[in-house]
Amino acid sequence: MKGYKKQEEKQLEVLRHSTSHILAQAVKRIFPQAKLGVGPAIKDGFYYDFDIDGELLAKNLSRIKREMEKIIQEDIPFQKEELSKGEAKRLFEERQESYKLELLKDIEDDQVSVYRGGEFVDLCRGPHVESSGKVKHFALLSTAGAYWRGKEENPMLTRIYGTSFFTKEALDSYLKWMEEAKKRDHRRLGKELEIFGIYPDLGSGLAVYHPKGAIIREVIENFEKKEHMKRGYELVRTPHISRADLWKISGHLDFYKENMYVFSVNGEDYVLKPMNCPAHIVIYKSKQRSYRDLPLRLFELGTVYRREESGVLHGLLRLRGFTQDDAHIFCMPSQVVDEVRGVLQFSLFMMNTFKLGYKINLSTRPEKSIGSDILWEMSTAALREALIRENLDFDVAAGEGAFYGPKIDIQMEDALSRLWQGPTIQVDFNLPERFDLTYIASGGEKERVVMIHRVVLGTIDRFLGVLIEHLEGKFPLWLAPLQIKLLPITDKELSYAKGVYEKLIKEDIRAELDSRGEMLSYKIREAQLQKVPYMLVIGKKEKETDTVTIRRLNGENIKGVSLRELIRMLKEEISIRN
RNA sequence: GCCGGCGUAGCUCAAAGGAAGAGCAGCUGAUUCGUAAUCAGCAGGUUGUAGGUUCAAUUCCUAUCGCCGGCUCCA
Missing domain, CATH: 3.30.980.10 (Threonyl-trna Synthetase; Chain A, domain 2)
Structure with a gap:
């Protein structure tokens, strides 16, 4: 076949x-x-x-x-x-x-x-x-x-x-x-659904999130933070600007300068961070580390800025300012395989949660690279071993690694069949060297630590863009900015509807009451276009029987549902993230 | 950044060298109507910005900004 x-x-x-x-x-x-x-x-x-x-x-x-x-x-x-x-x-x-x-x-x-x-x-x-x-x-x-x-x-x-x-x-x-595919364009849906906007007055390549989009991000970010903490990551926060010296040591000012925003204040140079690693390194270096502390996993939803060429900007998929779900794992060489396996499991858990397909690549040493052959071989072998032990299919992308180390790329496929960079895992032996990152081994001697850079959704912004296209803007209940819209048929049901609304709000359900004097069909049409997952039709019958009628986005109706049952249903659906 | 296209009301679009127009959204009023658009009225624009050509420019020219398609798939 x-x-x-x-x-x-x-x-x-x-x-x-x-x-x-x-x-x-x-x-x-x-x-x-x-x-x-x-x-x-x-x-x-x-x-x-x-x-x-x-x-x-x-x-x-x-x-x-x-x-x-x-x-x-x-x-x-x-x-x-x-x-x-x-x-x-x-x-x-x-x-x-x-x-x-x-x-x-x-x-x-x-x-x-x-x-x-x-x-x-x-x-x-x-x-x-x-x-x-x-x-x-x-x-x-x-x-x-x-x-x-x-x-x-x-x-x-x-x-x-x-x-x-x-x-x-x-x-x-x-x-x-x-x-x-054009209909699913996240830029179009982002505007229609009031999720985000990119405005020339603010600057190209810079996105603002409107209330609806901010809620979606909030949900995703909270979810991510919890999942990271479950897996032994520690949350950190680092500033958006930092002294240029730091970026000199890291090598970015040599290798990455054209993508960086650098500015000077009172004769001192500062950099708007294009990456989070140097700041995490500063945290690592803040005290002497023992092998007992390792692996140390520092996680941050870090907003970074990169000067991308104007022609490559593309909605949320390619921005100049964006937030990565970034973490750096500091560990001993012997821990690399297990750590990478952990990240792989984590990444696939995320892909499954959001019901996205994926493709895995192992990228090996590029022509222009630094570091000894032995280090390259060891780290490439470690990545390969992690993939094999996790029983994952992957392709080898020869020469596609970063200049400082090999990596595993997981690509997500969007509605236009474009592959977008999703999770990546990179082994880095360059920065530990440059910053002289060490730990005290069990024998009391100083050893060089290994650093693993990794993101699991990649950038939250791009991920949201891909998600919008993937879902055609129809967010599942747990992500939907507006989860349920109450549609009283006439003014006579208004106060009953209001009671239902208040109870839903009290249960942390994101609800809205459409109290306008419009016809039901008009209200339904509007809610459909807003892609609200649930509507409640509240008319005379519902009021008399103290129930609601549920209408799903697909037009399906469930009549005679009690408020208690409704809340139970919604909570159940939210908790399984379906 | 480069090549090409496009910038007209909040949105989608029309017109065109000689008074800028529609639908939707908005506002006001009426309607209380059971599963994707109730009716009427009102308001909304220095045609992206800056120059130039012309008696006259939103239309033609130049520049600029922004947006869109692409710039890895190498007989």
Whole structure:
């Protein structure tokens, strides 16, 4: 079954790659001056990069699409040709495809392949579908600027994104899915549901939480604090600014400066913290530590600020100021495996609590890194062992570790199928060195402590953004900012409804009474749009029988519920966090 | 930061070189109506900001700020 699926994915990739060639052919027909970049198949489609005025391409997308349809009509076969590198070089020189020549330079084989389709030739490993006529159901989606080979110092090309499927149904359902994803956009829902806002007057990349959002955060943060304390973490608090000297020792002023807000007061330099570790280290260093104190787990909901490039900001998912659920575990080398296992269990507990999927990566030593081989090997082995002992599937991301140590990344998948950094666990032998962090071992000698950096939700802000998209704004009862809305049908039930409301409030249920003189259906519509998990319909019948009618978001009704039963139900649902 | 697009009322959007418009939200009043929009009235804008072209600019030009799509998937 798995093999079959892979096979189908491969075929789709071939189709999409072929579609990208047809796109390139169409663009060359219309704009012969355009130079070809690259045009691979990607996760949900394909793209092709062109060196041409971006405006020109963007304005002619429908014309390009029509030309593509023509090429498909012509049913031009894709013909593979094997050439020597020299021959290929001559071919692309003749065609003045300078980018292709650059690619050619980097190919080590002497033999390369090109695909020809009528007048169009492209350097390509293939494979392709037999002919352009096999491509039927495609769409051009957007244009974008993209640096040649993704590097800022290179010229910017214009990229056209598109997708292609074997059937019309598949294409339609993909386009529908894109629409659906747009509806879940946390920025849109955040505004509609009055959860958060990002306002130019305040600064870009800086979020404010409106009352509803502040409640959600409060619930998540309290939950997190309790879960940390259960697991032997100690809560700390550290200031937002600190002396620059601290960041000099940590190395951040050398390695991370362009992302930091640094300022000077009376000739003394200060840093707005981009991370919490140095401050936690100061706490560790405040007294002599014994092996008996270890592991020491310091936890803080630490708000940090990083100067991100303006173009990468994206709602709550990418901010300049955000709060991490950050902890640093100071331990002996022999404790690393167990500590990492503990963090893994904790992280997955969190993912399960919020019903999110995840993928685990073990990131190993990058090219640019510091520290001895032995330390790298030991810590990578420790992470690996922890993963294996926890019986977890993981991929190895070679060379993706931090410059000071290997890490485990757990990625959460959101509604748009984007993977976002969630929990991370990093072993660090650099900072203990730089700050000379030691403990007194059982034999009385000073030993170097090991530090583990870890976050379990990552950043609360981003996590909330992902959660909004994941849930489509329909928060489960325990998280819902407004848990229940009381809807009296007429004024005659108002005082009865008020009594119910007051009892709910007394039980710490987040309730609101809609006492306006509107029709029931209007009140229901509004509560639906606000995605309030429970509504109480209170009319003549309810008043007479001293009950309420519950209406759930999905339209389901439960009639004749006593107040006591209602409170029991709500409390039960809140406590199991369902 | 870079490429492209977009900035009109709180929100969603229309118009357009010659008096800026609608729906929803808001406010006032009426309605008391049992499961996703009751009716009427009122108010709401230096068209992001600053320059320029023009008899005339919200529309055209320049700059600036902000937002959106992308810039890792390397034949």
